[in-house]
């Protein structure tokens with residue numbers, strides 16, 4: 001698990017560099033902010049702790065100086081988005097597991113020699129083959145719920161940004177909006193592949209053909225991209241709620 005978290009941290013850092021440009025740390029809560037977040041007067045409100053920071057020019061170097069603390073802020077209240085995020089984040093790994101299971105069983109069903117193979121002709125494996133259409137439908141449902149909920153999660157994040165952060169143009173929010181759109185679009189593509197039967201047939205198995213193999217690889221690739229995107233989204237969102 002720590003490996004995955006380290007990988008997500010690595011990707012997050014690389015992405016942040018691209019979107020944020022030059023960064024500094026809030027002197028109070030140590031949240032990483034972009035110089036580009038400051039307005040024309042060089043002022044920025046930390047979205048996490050609510051202090052008003054001025055990027056003062058000290059011998060040619062911008063230095064964050066804390067001036068004030070926003071009193072009338074709603075950040076700690078009305079946390080709709082952080083609660084909703086758990087639906088897409090929690091469901092996607094199960095959709096990915098279901099997809100991998102379907103692919104592995106398909107591989108076994110096609111690759112095992114059909115003659116006198118004990119595993120292929122065992123009652124258990126035959127029962128599993130019977131259950132494959134249902135497993136395919138459940139996987140599709142989990143993926144559909146994850147992608148569907150991500151739409152509500154995205155909208156709630158947008159509303160929270162307007163309400164809790166006053167719609168201020170933070171780079172961290174921009175990054176989260178980009179990634180949410182990426183998650184949704186890639187998710188729709190994966191859903192389309194699955195729902196139209198291009199990956200798994202009516203028997204719940206991948207067709208034993210080059211096309212079937214290619215479609216499965218594309219499908220698993222899309223799900224993996226979604227997994228990476230949502231891990232980074234959760235990572236960045238966690239910073240916004242808990243700080244470093």
Ligand SMILES: [Zn+2]
Pocket residue numbers: 026027028029030031046047048049050051
């Ligand atoms: Zn702060």
